[in-house]
Amino acid sequence: MDWQGQKLANILMQIILVVSTITAFGIGYSIGSFQMMMFTYAGGVVLTALITVPNWQFFNHHHLKWLDPSEAERHPMPQLNDAAVAAPKKKATKIK
């Protein structure tokens, strides 16, 4: 998932679970059945699991922007040769 997808998954999970809790309590209390309350809540949890846990496509609409290859070529990684290994290691320069 990309960043927006993760945020969406998080919000969806919290909202659907809280709504299931409230619905389950309402149904159970009004019809006077403890078992129905538990079944409704379990159904809500399974629904949330189906929606938010797998990596669906709608969580990947805002693709992550990786570094452009041409930009990467302008700042090559330092090459390691025998002379550099024998000498003490230098700190790599920061790419701004």
Place this chain on the structure above:
Amino acid sequence: MHSFAYRLNTLLTFSLLLLAVLCGAASFLDAFNSPLSASSSHVQASAQVLKVNRFRRQLNGADEVSLTFNVSLDVQPLFTWNTKQVFVFLAAEYETPKNALNQISLWDHIILDKDQAKFQTKVTTKYPLIDQGSNLRGRKVDLILHWHVMPKTGRMIRDKLHLSDFHLPEAYT
């Protein structure tokens, strides 16, 4: 939220927390009102001693009584959506010079359903009335009905009701 296992873990933890909240709410509201009680009626019960089957003194000096009594009870008002079972027992209470209060359970019963909660039976004491000593001749004994309401979630509610009293015979039978 960037891996399957992470999301699954978050889901399970949060749903378990909400389950605890749900059970807490069910238990909390249960103490105040019940959606099933049409008329707020109280528990009704009565018990009469029919006869004293046996009244003797055991070898170790303790009195022992066995009774037959008629008990009718209606504990239907105690049942709510959050009730798992109701445990009722009939206790004999009396006072002796040695102990200020003696309570002995004579008979108990487990009620699982609201339909089974209203009945009357003629029954003998399941557990004999045995005294610590021999103070029962001519003693006045109160019959008290106790009940424990055990919920599906939450705390147990205990209460009692005084039914009647009777006198034991002056001599052993």
